Amino acid sequence: MSDRILSRRDVVKGAAVSVAAVGMAASPGFQQFALAEASTVIAGYGVTTSQLKDWSIMTKSLGLEMKWTGTDADIGTYMRDVISNDLGETHDIFIFDGGTEDILGPQGYYAVLDEDHPQLTLWGRTADSWKRTDLLRDEAGVQYGVPVIGNGDSFGYFPDKIGANPNGMDEIPWAMMYESDKTLGRVSMDRSWLLSSTEVGNFLKANNRAQIADNSDMTGEEARVVADYAVERKKAGQFRTLHQSFEEQVQLLSNREIDIINCWEPATKNANIELGADLVRYAFTVEGYYKWGHGAYCHTKALDRGNLDNIYKMLNYYMSGEYRAYQAEQRGYAGPNMDLGVEFATANGWTAEQIENLKWTETKVNKKFEKPFFGKPAAKHSAEMEEEWQRFLNA
Amino acid sequence: MSEGALSAAAAVAPDRVTATASFWRALSAWRGWAAIAKWLGLVVLILTYVPLMWLAVMSFSGRPLSGIPYPLTLDHYASLLGDARWVEPFITSFVMGLIVAGACMVVATMVGRSIPRMRRPGGVLLIALTPLFVPGLTMGAALFIFIRTYLELRLGAWSIFVGHLVWALPFALLMVLVIATRFDHRLLEAAEDLGAKRWRRFWDIEFPIMRPAIIGAGLFGFLLSFNELLRSIFLRGSETTMPIFNWIMAASHQSQVPIIFSLATIVLAVTLPLMGGFFWVLFTRLDRS
């Protein structure tokens, strides 16, 4: 097997085609992404969520510049670009949902993290709960990434509609999403198999309704049970709609088209801006959370480009107080070293309310850590899981 | 036919129609049909523009996704201008659009004026128009596999260009063909007779006649490229065009609606007079009939 996802086969290449393609490649105006950047410029690729809204803050404090190429949250697209598109040739740092290192690490795309690198000053004080997780290490326990941000995903809801405490501190069972009469026809579920099928799987598993070994990596059999249940609920009219994008999440909540929705936490934040503070709550759950964490990885091909020190300086930044504070303020996402974030905010004269929110972000995450977590973006059985989930979507 | 048979002298046609037929005659002669035809179409046009107008209104609303355009604000435009991240993709898309437009104009003109002179143009035409029949995602994936895996070329702006050209050229070609097929080749012979060399014949005779189609080809090339996403996702390498930027932002866990709405409004505000002017010139100024 070659090192390409869609490996080359011996094909007779039509001379005309090659000539035409090469001709176009060579024509002016189509020069490639310049390889040799100044060493203070780091080229990064991955999800844009890892970027602060104003990234120049980082440039100011580190003296580095980030040349960022964004992608969306599709693991397929991401894998394709890393493996087939050889982005390692041009990019130093890759940031995506942790879990990708299970595949990209052993295959030699991600470099093993040098935990003792002098620029990685914050590594030592970072809690194991953030750095020693499955999301940053492969199955053999080799450390590839540093933690960036993370969260335990659940669902947003209107407390008044489901009769829950308006302060949002109640632990809500997932059954409220799937089979409560209170929410019949008032539910929106994410289309993604990665998120929704594992959540349903967790619900069935936690309530002993199905035999599932690992709901984040279900076998075809297990996935079939999950899909069957979901199809049954779909037919019963439980779901008002299935959504796909962040904008949809916000709109469904702010139009009050639905009462409950498994969404990203910032969606509830955005909806509350439109509806009024704290009208929508992001749930603490009984059964557990879909856990994700973005990891930052260094590409093996970047190791000898002469800017490794700067790359590690950059990796270190993701664990710093400045990054922590802004990320939590802008999206409500937590990460390693929350305490440094609070420190930074205090030192830089943030308001008491902002600081309170930072602290709350940490408390909130810790409260979630008490429950089971699941989530494995590069699951072994992803093909089967996706396949079964299609039945639900097509039903 | 006897002579007498044809000499009947009645004011109304002698072969009278049957009763049912005359019912249909009367029904089809009703003048209201034209009005119905017109208004049904206009209703669909209204359906097209209600969302666009709504979008434009909402781009000034503080709560763009809700149903009510209130409170009014220019914040979204301010944040659009304040946020520099979209500028680079915008420039990439703009330049790409210009290059695709230029390529479309040249290739569509060259090919479009040659096809009508062929004896059997069916095959070439079918191949040329194939991309119209292939869903965008499929074409993107196919080109990706081909270029990246089989030709082992590094993707980048050039491969986006290929994807866009494959998408836009059939439209451009159709546009040129409409005029080229009706082009009277005797004009060229006349010019040749008057001593014009090939290039002069093209430049003095053919080009002015085909100009509206060529301009149209360029315009379509630009706008189709500027708005293209499905193929670009596959062929981008590490380039970012404007639609790719929007697509990435939609997954960034922050609402981009304000930016997208105001950007769409600006695009609308720019293309509306541009296209309007183009068609006005095409219909009112250049139409000699």
Place this chain on the structure above:
Amino acid sequence: MASAVRAEGARHPILEVRDATHRFGDVLALDRVSITAAQGEFLTILGESGSGKTTLLRIVSGLEKPSELESLRIAGQDVARVPASDRNCTTVFQHYALFPHMSVGENVEYGLKVRGVALVERRRRATEALALVRLGDKFDRRVHQLSGGERQRVALARALVTRPAILLLDEPLGALDEKLRQDMQVELLDLHRKLGLTFVYITHSQEEALTMSDRIILMRRGRIVQEGTPANIFERPATRFVADFMGMENLIPARFEGLEDGFAVARVGAHRVRGNWCGVEQAASGDQVHVGVRAERVRFAVSGDEGHPNQITCRQGQTVYKGKYVDQGAETELGTISARIWDHGLDPARITHLWWRTEDCVIVPD
């Protein structure tokens, strides 16, 4: 026969248009035009392009709705409000308008098909009509496989097959070459004689009009300027325009003087010229008029003492060899006068005088 038809037609015209006026925007295309046509008549409407002749024809057929119209009768019945499809007249279009997606036979059948005539019957009649125009063997041909003359005849057959009371022909020979045009003229006349139909024929060619018509209506700028038999219009044009349009080569500006022995007298410079007065109204002395004489009626004399009327001295001008004849220019005090010499034995260099008969000369108002 023709005079009998006209007498009958005057009492019961098959076509009668009264006071048709039509505007295209601000342009007045027809200005209160009235025409009639008798049963069986070959009526030609002659005029240059833009004279309103086609508009008039389209008003008759119903394809154009006139701005104002007093009345429009076909066979005595008012059809002003009857749509074109229900009027008993058909048109042979200038470019034939043969349907490109139908065969020759299907084209001819079409008028019967839309009237619900049964298949067998309409096949029979279409075949007959095609035979009538000598295309009996071309029933299944495609239109684009036909020559120009054949297309023209298909258009004729298509128009005739529904047995219209009036056949309207809109410059049907305009797109044909010279030889074909002459053949088709004969053929059309033949058809007209055979069928006894009323033909309303539009043309801008005076030659066509003279050859074929029972009667000619000459139009200019939306008005009728003269109507009459071909001989009448040819010999006695009522205005300078008609004279010019009918091909009168020599038209000389003059002043009207008066009448003398039933002939009009006009002064051109120092000369007095006599000829027939053709204007509708009598002119007053001193009015601007034109003296007209056709080239073939101009004669030459070697010496000036034979006592010919309208005689003037001349010198040889330009000579143009035309095969059958020679067009000979002559410089005179009246200006250049062109003459047509059929006698090839005549040596132009010896010519000193020219003259014309008083009966061959017309004097027309401006």
Place this chain on the structure above:
Amino acid sequence: MRGWYSNFVSAGWVVPVFTVVWIGLVVVPLLIMVLFSFVEIRDYRVVYDLTLKNWESLIDSGRWISVVRTLRVTAVITLIEILVAFPFALWLAKGCKSKNVKAAIITLLTIPFFLDPSSRTIVWRAILGKSGIINTVFIELGLIDQPMEWLLFSEFAVHFGMIAPYFPTMVFPIYLVLTLIDDDYLQASQDLGASPLQTLIHIILPLALPGIVAGIVFTMVPLMAAFVEPGMLGGGFVNLLGESVEAALRNLKYPTAAALSAVVIALLAVLLTALVLILRRRGSLGAIFVTLKR
């Protein structure tokens, strides 16, 4: 003097070179794509064993349901578009006398091509939703007690939302072909005694057929691959092929996407062939452009 540009404008080599390049850029990649439907992907890598697994899974995963659904929705929308677009194009080409109005309408038909479909579509949700404008107004007027839920996230919503976006592609070719039909034909037909309906059936429709076919093709192709409108307005109840392909590609299942795409292309090919055969009486596809030459 003959410069290089003389050769540039002479037609000899243009079409052959173009054809070769185009086959390389379009046909070859598509063939390879179809070949991919017979291989398998495991752990995001291609396994080069020929297999029919992807085709079998089209049935197992219920993706075939979306094939059927797609065909149904596509057929309905295409029919609606023809019924509205043909009369409208006829009016525009033959009935509308003002060139300014024509230019304005053509402009309005063109603009939507260039705007992001998702932002346009998402707006409908604010209008058709339970607390949207229509329901609010109807409830205020006392016409209904409960909001009409079927307005959004339903087949109705998908059909409704697709009518406008796929209208221009149907109007344009028909309009174009109608403008090429000489008025003389219509007048000759009328003159020969045909009623407007007869002229429509016997003259206009046959002559406009190439444009109608082009309109069907231009409308059906994107319809078969549509995923924005069904995604946003169907609420997950109207999953179409386009979404299926998209989902497969999102998960890097190229073989599945290839198989699905092959189905789409095959369906289109069947349709096209049928249409071309209907047109065969009037010669080859190329003749579409030649038929109307005077």
